Amino acid sequence: MTNSGFKLVILDRDGVINEDSDAFVKSVDEWIPIPGSIEAIAELSRAGFTVVVATNQSGLSRGLFDLDDLEAMHAKLAQLVEEHGGSMAAVFYCPHGPDDQCNCRKPKPGLIDAIEAEFDTSAEGVPLVGDSLRDLEAGLTKGCLPILVRTGKGALTEQKLKQFPVDGLVDVKVFDSLWDALPFIKDVYGQAC
């Protein structure tokens, strides 16, 4: 069930909103929107969605970039969305590394817990868009509706899921990009696109 009219959507960042890199996205200049992603976010927010990001940013703990760099990336995201007539509600990030045993690094649910607390809502049934298995698994843990996109690492994730099916993701919705997923996302809360 959704939360009495509150339309929330949770997006992974690297590989869903912006181009990803195996060398990490380390600066605002390296932060390059995937075609259609900014437009999709703007259209969702105009359709009444609260758009939030849940992203692992282990590059912070690895010393690859600092908080100023990260905030510059997210200021660029917010500005681009505003220039397209929409708004970004918030970015929730995990700054930790793989060995830090935190609860916020996806696939752990801590980022989604924080989103629930911030907006005093439940993530049950909330569309969550990712390109990595860990994105989708974090969503499954919290009862989100997982959506896979083929951008970033998504095509590889899709192949992995075909080879090694994961409970709860056998029939996961797959789209070429966030833009292509837009009509499905808009319809999750019963709003015709």
Ligand SMILES: O=P(O)(O)OC[C@@H](O)[C@H]1O[C@@H](OP(=O)(O)O)[C@@H](O)[C@@H](O)[C@@H]1O
């Ligand atoms: O997809 P989101 O969560 O928005 O962000 C992922 C990034 O933080 C980076 O996560 C790293 O994983 P490790 O943190 O090294 O396991 C690598 O996959 C990088 O290629 C990637 O850019």
